[in-house]
Amino acid sequence: MGHIVLSGIEKSFGATAVLKGIDLEIRAGEFLTLVGPSGCGKSTLLRIVAGLEAQTAGDVSIEGRNVNGVRPSDRDLAMVFQSYALYPHLTVRKNMLTPLRLRDLTAWQRLPLVGRFLPGTAAKLAAMQQTVAEVAEVLKIEPLLARKPGQLSGGQRQRAALGRAMVRRPVAFLMDEPLSNLDAALRVHMRTELTELHRRLGATFIYVTHDQAEALTMSSRVAVMMDGELLQLDTPSRVYAAPADLRVAAFVGSPRINLLSGSLDAAGRVSLLGRTLRRAASAPPQAVTVGLRPEHLAVVSQGAIVSQGAVVPEGEAGETFAGTVRHLSYLGSDVFLHAALADGREELVVRCDPEATESLSPGDAVAIAQARGAALVFGADGARIPLGEAADAALEVA
Template sequence: MGKSENIIELIDVKKVYDGDTVAVENFNLQVKKGEFVTFLGPSGCGKTTTLRMIAGFELPTSGQILLDGEDISRLPPNKRPVNTVFQKYALFPHLNVYENIAFGLRLKRVINTYRNKDGDEYTKKQKLSRAEIDKKVKKALEIVDLEGFEKRSVSTLSGGQQQRIAIARAIVNEPEILLLDEPLGALDLKMRKEMQIELKNMHKRLGITFIYVTHDQEEALTMSDKVVVINDGEIQQTGTPTEIYNEPVNTFVADFIGESNIFNGAVVGKLKVKFCGATFDCLDDYEINQLVDVVVRPEDIKICSPGEGQLKGKVLSTVFKGVHYEITVGIGKFEIIIQSTSNAEAGTTIGMRIEPDGIHLMRKVYTVNKYDGVITKTNAVEFGDGVFACDVTQLYKGSHLDEEGYLITAGGEKIDLTGTEVCVEVDTHAITMTDDMSSGGAKGNIISMIYKGDHYRYIVRTEENEEDYVLSCPDLWNTGDLVGVIIPKEKIKLTLKATGDDVK
């Protein structure tokens, strides 16, 4: 073959459940032979669904999965040279350890070549012999360090041992790819750390491609050659653990991987950024006045005496974490978290310095909410699964409304706006949330929140059409809260939509 060095390739894979729930979308990924790839993301982000599509338990709604250049997306699981280690192990309770591991081997048919009396070669599809199976099972048990467990019943094993048997059962078949679905999730911390190292060693020794699913960012950084950060069914970033940690592409990745301070900032000069009321040198080049998200890792902030450094603040609290102290500092209305090996007493004033390479800038993804809307009979505007009062006179310069609610243009023309399609823009600061569902123009659940030093950035998603409202709010809400969305009338910016002729 040798078409590519990619052992597996996902092209535009999409999975939709029940006709409208999108689990995975625009999934493009290439995995090289022998790589240790980790799918990392919060629960429900689609990482397990993707793994199950590779295993064959789910069929993609559209897109292709190529294995060694061949499309396998429609093959049943038993026809794929891929084996899975399940989250809850799924060891067969009616079989002992030996039989569990031998399960796949007993089903395997290999092509053997023989020579008949005349010296002609012929091939035969055969089962593996008893001795061969025996040898392979023994070897697999050796790899997972459980020699002598053959006759044990799986129910008598501890969680860690079951885990190892599950791994042995998968690798004994010599798959091209080993899929691991949060395999260490059920183990305690110490056991998990041990297994992480063992899995990593196993990967080195066996040379099999590993695709690993986890929601534990530390696990992902420790073990992988390549981390694929997934959120909301889409890949956020793909890269080596160092790239992901040091150069997160957006605030989600920065927030999800490790601890981070995230601020709103603005570029104020060549390689200069302003946030937290101070100006810093940075390494990311953006044009002047570009609004940016600024990410600073807590360990990149150095404590110095007040007066030195770019920032000065009062220590609010300090927590001893074993290796370092976690110090929360208040700088005006901002809060910043520092990890440092030296302590600072709560209540004291300290200076803080951030080196240019500790500051990561990201172009703001959300500065303004944009929707397509339609004007309703009552001169309100319908968008984002809700109806909001608005000022329609802004659509035509110099116009006003008459008593019946019709729009009178500057030229005295009377227009019925019902059904007019408009573009709606709402600033993120203009939107507020409320507990009172009936008073909001739309309602939805908070699906994301990121702390930005002095406020939170929330994303509220409606249930009906999954419309998102991005908003800033200083108050603390919880993800999952059902809230009403309020937008003041004057903050809704409307523009007429280009009609068919004007498009393009």
């Protein structure tokens, strides 16, 4: 349940094209995250799926049915927003009952006092109470049912809002930055809760966030968007390790991937900072950008590797970049060392073990080694150029 297909979705506000032809298939039961910088069109795309916004061109189909002209309430989707949108004057139980009352009771049956004595109302009310009890159990919010939103913590309110969305048993949950109002610790905790909830429900989740770490930790697949375009749709590990585009590589990962300018010659050799990569590319000669993740670099001192930041093969310690320590940023389990390279223009960020950097201070000279086979190469158009096996054993550098 919950198979959703978007084809050729375009959206313009006046003369501004906000979505430029999005094709995206969301598999039944998957946790798919739309991620990208603020303003790239994520919310607009989600609102089009929900039917809250009409697309300028393209089709939305849910469970094989084209829903282009179908009203939001008839799409069988549940939308959870960053503002919880709970009724403040109603208890959690009544908040959860409201969508069921609107869907299952007639206008007469909903009348105060009189309604409950009309035929059929009692049975429907009992079924609704049963549904609320079941959902409350899944979300572990039974003790909160009698409280009003003002008496709940941020995380509890979030769960109550989810509960209200869940009672209708939608084919898919659409969530637009639902954790952004929570403090940092609770946000990390709720990531785990949402992932577990997704596993328990087996429902389709479409989740929107600008936070790449949130996207990587929770999703089955990640759709990276930028400027109204879908740049890559892949598993979190593929998006991180094999980004299709320079913009994806730069957006995913924190601290950011190191990007250095290089060149690709007619023989397919990639050079940067006066050295040549072992692996060759089969692409025409051009200026390229070489991406090196901080964990694929290591600091080397007097021929020995002092940081465990990378898998640097023995014997390669001599093949290093010379740099000067600019800054050490301490994060507890890791230290990120920022080094200015000898040419003074480029800087590299290297992940290090805290113990390994204890003796280092800004201004110290360091040598930086690079893990073999880890460099990512992007062409002049931004697309990644795959590298093959070592073309020539003599090019024994990186």
